[in-house]
Amino acid sequence: xxxxxxxxxxxxxxxxxxxxxxxxxxxxxxxxxxxxxxxxxxxxxxxxxxxxxxxxxxxxxxxxxxxxxxxxxxxxxxxxxxxxxxxxxxxxxxxxxxxxxxxxxxxxxxxxxxxxxxxxxxxxxxxxxxxxxxxxxxxxxxxxxxxxxxxxxxxxxxxxxxxxxxxxxxxxxxxxxxxxxxxxxxxxxxxxxxxxxxxxxxxxxxxxxxxxxxxxxxxxxxxxxxxxxxxxxxxxxxxxxxxxxxxxxxxxxxxxxxxxxxxxxxxxxxxxxxxxxxxxxxxxxxxxxxxxxxxxxxxxxxxxxxxxxxxxxxxxxxxxxxxxxxxxxxxxxxxxxxxxxxxxxxxxxxxxxxx
Ligand SMILES: Cc1cc2nc3c(=O)[nH]c(=O)nc-3n(C[C@H](O)[C@H](O)[C@H](O)COP(=O)(O)O)c2cc1C
Numbered sequence: 001x002x003x004x005x006x007x008x009x010x011x012x013x014x015x016x017x018x019x020x021x022x023x024x025x026x027x028x029x030x031x032x033x034x035x036x037x038x039x040x041x042x043x044x045x046x047x048x049x050x051x052x053x054x055x056x057x058x059x060x061x062x063x064x065x066x067x068x069x070x071x072x073x074x075x076x077x078x079x080x081x082x083x084x085x086x087x088x089x090x091x092x093x094x095x096x097x098x099x100x101x102x103x104x105x106x107x108x109x110x111x112x113x114x115x116x117x118x119x120x121x122x123x124x125x126x127x128x129x130x131x132x133x134x135x136x137x138x139x140x141x142x143x144x145x146x147x148x149x150x151x152x153x154x155x156x157x158x159x160x161x162x163x164x165x166x167x168x169x170x171x172x173x174x175x176x177x178x179x180x181x182x183x184x185x186x187x188x189x190x191x192x193x194x195x196x197x198x199x200x201x202x203x204x205x206x207x208x209x210x211x212x213x214x215x216x217x218x219x220x221x222x223x224x225x226x227x228x229x230x231x232x233x234x235x236x237x238x239x240x241x242x243x244x245x246x247x248x249x250x251x252x253x254x255x256x257x258x259x260x261x262x263x264x265x266x267x268x269x270x271x272x273x274x275x276x277x278x279x280x281x282x283x284x285x286x287x288x289x290x291x292x293x294x295x296x297x298x299x300x301x302x303x304x305x306x307x308x309x310x311x312x313x314x315x316x317x318x319x320x321x322x323x324x325x326x327x328x329x330x331x332x333x334x335x336x337x338x339x340x341x342x343x344x345x346x347x348x349x350x351x352x353x354x355x
Contacts, residue, residue: 002062002127002150004171004211005233008033009342011224012213013334014238015039015066015130016181016321023055025246028334030061035128035234037064040117049120056124063126064152067118069134069186070111076293081105084301087290091283095317097308104304106297114140125149133274134186135167145170152213154184157193161204161212171211173236174200178217180239180323182276183267198230205231219328221344225352228345239323240341244334252313256320261327271306271319273298279326282316 004012013029015021017039026036036059040048048065055063085105118140121129129144130152144151150170155161161172175184176197185192195203197216204212214227215236224235241247242257249257260279267275270287273295278284283305292298309317322329330337 001145001148001170004035004128004150004152004213007035007062007234009338010228010232010234011035011338011341012064012234012236013037013241014181014215014236015064015132016238016242017041017043017066017068018321019248020242022246022248023051023058025241025244025248025334026063027055027058027061028244028246029241029338030059030063032335032338033061034338035062035064037066037128037130037236039066041066041068041132042112043117044112045116045119048117049123052120052124052126062128064128064130065121065126066130066132067114067136069131069136070114070296071133071294073110073294073297075108076297080291081293081297083291084293084298087287087292088301088305091286091290092305099304099308104300106293106300110297110300122147128152130154130173132182132184135164135169138167141168154186154215155204156183156185157187157190157195157200158203158207159190160185160187161208163187165208165210169210171213171233172204172208173213173215174204174232176200176214176216178277178324179215180265180277180326181321182272182274185275198226201227201232202230217323217325219323219325221341221346222348223325224341224345225348229352237341238321239326239329241334241337242322243329243331244337245332246334250310250313252310252315253318253320256315257322257326257329258331260315260320261322261329265322265324265326269295269298271299271302272296276319276321277323278319278321281318281320283318
């Protein structure tokens with residue numbers, strides 16, 4: 001079975017749903033000795049198979065397929081849906097855009113069929129499979145482990161991490177408060193502890209019997225050294241890879257990140273119905289205090305607006321997920337970024353070793 005402790009480069013490219021993780025990007029990280037990931041949360045089984053086929057021709061290194069464990073959603077009352085649509089409608093009318101942004105109401109079953117999405121995974125057997133927003137059903141965990149895959153699940157606090165270890169997962173991804181994208185919290189009865197990554201990793205590594213991967217705001221080799229120093233076995237970086245040459249990112253999105261990287265990042269539920277961290281923009285501000293549907297219904301509802309924003313290249317109305325340290329983002333080929341991170345890391349380790 002694959003063991004993340006044996007990686008030549010203790011770096012996982014974060015899975016990033018939304019097309020960022022191209023085969024070329026994942027392969028570059030895997031070929032550099034790290035893990036190349038795919039965020040397959042919303043991807044069809046056919047597209048997953050195609051992506052893994054293409055990637056197989058580019059690398060024999062370690063790959064990770066990532067999925068969401070979507071919550072069971074019951075249909076909200078009709079007036080709640082109407083209120084959420086009205087809020088978006090008012091916003092788009094004020095924008096004076098020529099498309100009807102509310103033609104795409106969320107409809108049952110609301111979420112993709114995970115069992116179907118997993119079919120190509122059982123055939124391709126990437127080294128790792130990871131889950132965000134909760135524990136997969138026991139049969140999924142058993143099947144993945146039976147096929148020799150290493151299973152990881154995101155935790156944002158000790159209680160979640162202990163549940164993950166007790167369920168038999170092979171490692172935990174400790175997601176600190178700094179992390180870009182959706183917060184993976186799933187112990188819904190718990191108040192969010194909002195722990196920074198180093199504090200979270202340190203509390204987990206002292207208690208857990210399984211390896212911990214640190215995620216959130218890690219941009220440099222020094223950051224990686226700090227995470228390893230508190231016991232992490234590896235790190236998972238998302239924002240750091242967003243401007244790599246191989247990243248699947250629209251030109252306007254790339255430009256916005258380059259030019260606006262000094263902007264504040266904030267958590268918002270406005271795009272999807274779940275807290276996610278990204279660059280603060282006009283949409284987030286305009287939706288403050290407005291009615292919002294539960295995840296992932298709000299994500300479906302805002303789909304048309306986000307597609308329009310992408311078409312016209314207006315990133316003020318698109319989700320620009322990024323971690324707190326986004327201002328340290330670097331543009332370069334992914335292999336160069338991994339090499340740079342490793343050089344910085346070894347420099348840091350030598351410095352720590354010298355008297
Ligand atoms: C654009 C973007 C999309 C993301 N999508 C996913 C995802 O599909 N699945 C997942 O487990 N995590 C996702 N994340 C969260 C990452 O796994 C990780 O927690 C985060 O990138 C770490 O923080 P950093 O961005 O500061 O490196 C995403 C992050 C970003 C920035």
